[in-house]
Amino acid sequence: MTRADAAQRLAELRERIHHHDYLYYVEARPEVSDAEYDALLRELKALEAEHPDLVTPDSPTQRVAGAPVDAFQPVEHRVAMLSLDNATTPDDLREFEARLSRAQPGQRVGYVCEPKIDGLGVALLYARGRFVRGATRGDGRVGEDISANLRTIRSVPMRLKPGPLAAVDELEVRGEVYMPRDEFERLNRGLEEAGEPTFANPRNAAAGAVRQKDPTVTARRPLDAFLYHLSWSPGLTFASHWEALEALRAAGFRTNPRAVRAESIDAVIAACARLEADRDALGYDADGVVVKVDALELQRRLGSTTHHPRWAIAFKFAARQATTVVKAIEVNVGKTGALTPVAKLEPVPLAGVVISNVSLHNEDEIRRKDVRVGDTVLIERAGDVIPYVVQVVAAKRPADSVEFKFPDRCPACGGVAFRPEGEVYWRCTNTACPAQLKERLRHFGSRRAMDIEHLGEAVVEQLVDRGRVRNFADLYELTAEEVADLERFAEKSAENLVGAVQSSKTRGLARLLNALGIPMVGERVAQQLAARFGSMERLQAATAAEVAEVHGIGERIAASVTTFFAEASNREVIARLAAVGVVMTEVGFTAGPRPFEGKTFVLTGSLPTLTRDAATDLIVRLGGRVSSAVSKKTDYVVAGDEAGKKEVDARRLGVPVLDEAAFLALARPAS
Ligand SMILES: [Zn+2]
Known part of the structure; x- marks a missing residue:
């Protein structure tokens, strides 16, 4: 291409790209695809690279070509x-x-x-x-x-x-x-x-x-x-x-x-x-x-x-921002147990309404904005958006202000609050927490949990509002006469509800665990826990490390489970459920022989056919437990290839070492 041809083509390309830029950015009605546009731009760049002296200041390639500056020139x-x-x-x-x-x-x-x-x-x-x-x-x-x-x-x-x-x-x-x-x-x-x-x-x-x-x-x-x-x-x-x-x-x-x-x-x-x-x-x-x-x-x-x-x-337009003072930070409990901090404000008019409190959403949000009691805050209310804190006016912070510390107890019931790792909300773990009781009861009776037919929203509302049901266990003590007393309740449907409650006793451990509403424990995790531990008693006695060993569960869920059982009111409700005859074991689990009952295993090296998870599942299903370190209390070490130090420890302590075949033979009576 001659220099004159190049100049001609460059002018054409600049013109066409300017035109497409205009259509795209100003008129918002592009006529070419992104690919076609990119092809033009690539051709322009390539041609300009060959003829740097033909680059004009208005070339589309010059839009981002400016060099950094130390200071802007006055104009x-x-x-x-x-x-x-x-x-x-x-x-x-x-x-x-x-x-x-x-x-x-x-x-x-x-x-x-x-x-x-x-x-x-x-x-x-x-x-x-x-x-x-x-x-x-x-x-x-x-x-x-x-x-x-x-x-x-x-x-x-x-x-x-x-x-x-x-x-x-x-x-x-x-x-x-x-x-x-x-x-x-x-x-x-x-x-x-x-x-x-x-x-x-x-x-x-x-x-x-x-x-x-x-x-x-x-x-x-x-x-x-x-x-x-x-x-x-x-x-x-x-x-x-x-x-x-x-x-x-x-x-x-x-x-x-x-x-x-x-x-x-x-x-x-x-x-x-x-x-x-x-x-x-x-x-x-x-x-x-x-x-x-x-x-x-x-x-x-x-x-x-x-x-x-x-x-x-x-x-x-009417102002949408205003400044006011945070008088207090309160923590509310949502119906799912989430603790939500709310700033109580010196009431201030804003866009047509008086604002006296704004949600601070969660602990991270408070930290990020560093909102404290006594702070002057800039709040905004835009259209349908709920009012929120834009920022703290740092210059007006009182000298004696202290950082807000998030409570580790539920403000509604005093129960243990727990923030699952990776989540933004602290949650009250007390199943009897009055702030979340209705929601918990509805979940408890839902189809995939205890499946209590007739335990509808209206019934739950009345049972809780009348103070008749304060926790899950109270449900099982309801009589048909009491239920018939509720509004819009015929005698027949009262009997149906009481019957449904009674027949839910035999749902088994997995359903019960799901029904309890333990944070992070849904249907699938509940089934895994039930399959692994077999009974409520064993699950409650398990350490976080033992729960975490269950395949697919891990430390975060394990921490949530053990925190839940650490709450005294939860243990009390479970004891009462057991007392009224709610089944606390997994059906089928206790039927088989449990040859590993009370035995502790350590797994090391890679086994020829079993994965680590499969071996762990088998041990726990048969009543044993898996530990990570070899000690005098270890009953067996199951060693595969490249077993290393643990096998050496076992031999030194006189702990029997099994290969996979011997391990499976030991498990055989169960299968
Ligand atoms: Zn609570």
Whole structure:
């Protein structure tokens, strides 16, 4: 390819990629697949690599090519970026109109209303249609040159579409850079997983990205931009702001589709109300509506004060954040036994309601935000979202404040609280805990647990509310007369329920273990425990290490099981269940011979046919137990290949060593 051909092809490729970028990032209606797009970009990169002198600053490859900088260069704005006066009520908007008519009597005024995005104001400079420079608002007069970072935002055009704007020698456009809400959430999730600090809101995240010293970091932060103001365009005249917006759109800028024209202040008030009602559906944070006089000639005549233009005002949405003081941190017990911390607040009005408490979710959340009693906290309530603590106002923390310590006892019943490893919630393990009794009873009677027909929700409600049932064992003492006393209960159905309760006694150990609602013990684990230990008595006597040896159970579940049985009220309920005749063994388990009863085994080396798990299962099923170290109390060592030290220990202590064949022979009477 000749140099001239290469230049020609490069120009074509740049043009096509700019076009597809525009369709994808501005119009959101791509015409090519990602693969086709990537092919164009690859060809461009390859050709540019061959002809580095033909790389132009507006090439799509240059979006992330900026080098890190130590400091941003100051940029003086063509026209000062003033802030806007505020309105918070419809009356404020009417007062705004009254001021306009006083300044320009007899003038009919039309308006444009646009969502006020909670992002970072920027000014973009284009020379004859090419992106030259982008700057922050700064103090309104002098901002900082963040061109390299703005280039990474794909909806910011590097080259304008042919037309009047592209022909202007020097054009300045203003807009707002922001982070879409879903991208913000994705970014925070990623940061959290990486163990890095998260951002409090999309605005902070966008601000951090825009002022990044390294553009490659900015490029990884998903920013977007809306452009809304043609601030410098010598030689171009438009009759209205609306026309200027249309010209921006035609030149390839992303403008806000929610911008509307309003013919009167009443129409403005209605537009503001509509946007406020929709604010959660916008996909980005907006904190109000910018209302501008539409006619540009009228804007010029109205002019500005030293602080604000007289022809625009910002209508602010109702505040969604407030600060208040944490008076106490209480812990509630959910119906599944989960302990949930709640901050009791000095009541504060927020977005139309008075907030006096917010959930702190769990122990990790309290730690992460380090919320303490006495702290001043920033809380937020957005739309349907329940109020939450954004952050602690560190500067207002009392000198004597102490870190919150999560209770290890249930606040409702005083039972042992347990936080299973890998879970975020502490749970009350007391099966008789009043806060969770109804939920536990429903689970106890469910089909895959004790399968008690007729023990429906309404019955459980009444039995618990009347104080007749305080734990599982109370169920078995119910009489038909008592049940018939309940509302909407015929004598016949009372008898049915009592009959169903009585016949549930023979469900067996696996079902019973599932029914007890031990944290982390569902149907499958309950079956494994029942198969392994055979009786409630043996399971209760087992150490955590012994439970953990069961195939597929492990230490986390084992800790949960032993914590459960350590709770005195649980042991008491189980003893009462046994006393009324609930079967505490696994059917079929006790029937066979138990040749290993009371024997302790140590497994070492690899056996020819049995896996370690299979050998362990066999030993436990036949009544023995497996230990990890050889001692004088060991009855047998079962040794396979490469047995090593344990076999040596066994021989030294005189413990019999079995190979697999001898071990199976010993087990044979059972099979
Ligand atoms: Zn409790």
